[in-house]
Amino acid sequence: MRDLVAELSQKLRISEAQAQGGAAILFKAARDKLGSVEFDRMLGSVPGIDLLIQQAPNSGGGLFGTIASLAGGNAVLLTTIVSGFSRLNMTSDHAQKFVPIILDNLRAKVGPETVSRLEQTLRA
Numbered sequence: 001m002r003d004l005v006a007e008l009s010q011k012l013r014i015s016e017a018q019a020q021g022g023a024a025i026l027f028k029a030a031r032d033k034l035g036s037v038e039f040d041r042m043l044g045s046v047p048g049i050d051l052l053i054q055q056a057p058n059s060g061g062g063l064f065g066t067i068a069s070l071a072g073g074n075a076v077l078l079t080t081i082v083s084g085f086s087r088l089n090m091t092s093d094h095a096q097k098f099v100p101i102i103l104d105n106l107r108a109k110v111g112p113e114t115v116s117r118l119e120q121t122l123r124a
Helices: 002-012 016-034 036-043 049-052 063-071 075-086 092-110 114-124
Strands: none
Touching: 002 016, 002 092, 016 049, 016 092, 016 114, 036 075, 036 092, 036 114, 049 063, 075 092, 092 114
16 A cells, blocks of 8 residues: 555645545545445455555544434545545545545556446445
8 A cells, every 4th residue: 555655645745644544534434335344355455455444544523423424324424534634634625636546556456347336435
């Protein structure tokens, strides 16, 4: 995952800590939405992904997170991502820029079908 963090940092002109944290937030959100079993089946073979997810900043959420959890699935995913990126001094616009870079980086590691499924999960 170091190559991904370096690529994000360079292409988005952000710190490595922001790149690492942002990637971790997105992977954790995908795992939460897909469920651990499905996520591990899809991406468990990617070296370092579990360690990266463990380093995701706490997204908190507060009242907004509680309201979003009542609304369900996509609202919770969005709240987790926006809150996490905010803690890294980034916006939801940054999160949107992360996705294509992450997907391109993963394509050679897990194949296009898995990347397509992950993209649907993150965009849904």
